[in-house]
Amino acid sequence: MRFAPQTHASAALAKVPEPLRRRAASPAVRRLVRFAPAAVLALAATQLTYLLCANVWHTTGRVSGAVGWLAGVAVSYGVSRWAWERRGRPRLLRETLPFLAVSLLVGTVLTEASHLGYAMAGSLRLHGLEFGVFVQGVYLAANAVTFALRFLIFHFLLFADRRLFADRRDSVAALTARVRPLLPEVARFLVVGLFTVLVGAVIGRLLHGPAGIASLPSRAVALLAATAVSFAGNRYWTFRHRQRTTVGREGLRYFVLYSAGGLIQLACLAFMTQLLNQHGRLPVDTALALGVALALVFRYWSCRTWVWRAQAVAVPAV
Secondary structure, rough: OOOOOHHHEEEEEEOOOOOHHHHHHHHHHHHHHHHHHHHHHHHHHHHHHHHHHEEEEEEOHHHHHHHHHHHHHHHHHHOOOHHOOOOOOHHHHHHHHHHHHHHHHHHHHHHHHHHHHHHHHOOOOOOOOHHHHHHHHHHHHHHHHHHHHHHHHHHHHHOOOHHHHHHHHHHHHHHHHHHOOOOHHHHHHHHHHHHHHHHHHHHHHHOOOOOOHHHHHHHHHHHHHHHHHHHHHHHHHOOOOOOOOOOOHHHHHHHHHHHHHHHHHHHHHHHHHHOOOOHHHHHHHHHHHHHHHHHHHHHHHHHHHOOOOOOOOOOOOO
């Protein structure tokens, strides 16, 4: 005799569209369904230990994060083996030690997230319940990010089916064949970007120093000059093998996209200084580095997509 929950679940699953039903029955989704409650148990152990350390024993942020991580690792290892149906004696080199390495990386992230939460709560002058809720929320958000990363590592690497490795080697070879032709183009794009930064810095210092021009006008002129140098370098060197239209049309598009990259950098800096209220040298430098990296990726992708597109393949006449 079938159990009622199983019957109801089968009836509900029959009403799901066929594409979603096939996706729900995939190995990745089934592992995720098993890994989610396992991760919740590990998260509960982590958060409970963290709560005791932070609010009962009043330890420091790093100590609270580290002890909470240790409590979660002990639970996570057992339930992760259950989620991927690993039976028998664990393999030390292929399973246990890599799991500990991943857990150590996650523990480092959680510990620093805890320290960041303490620092942010202190800068916001929170006390009592507000302090506890805020640092707990920051720690919980870090746990959510590391949950997704751990699932990807466990499913595709650590607990993956060895029989699928041959297919993955073929996929990696195909991906490498697609990425390899882009490497010279990416290298030229990075060289142009580095030269652009140097040109902007030199022009800005010359205008603000020996020329005696104010800071804001000198930076504006340096930015315009750097944009012009960047456009010329990318048009006539980086993307010289791609489609061309006119200098005016390409220049207008490039200026708009280059300005959008600058807005990305300002957004990262504003998020760190205005929303998180972090004005130290390390947070600001981190925000600037992240903004430059994101803007660089956006500019390269947008140049290939909207400014200089791929050459149209000529169709031979029949």
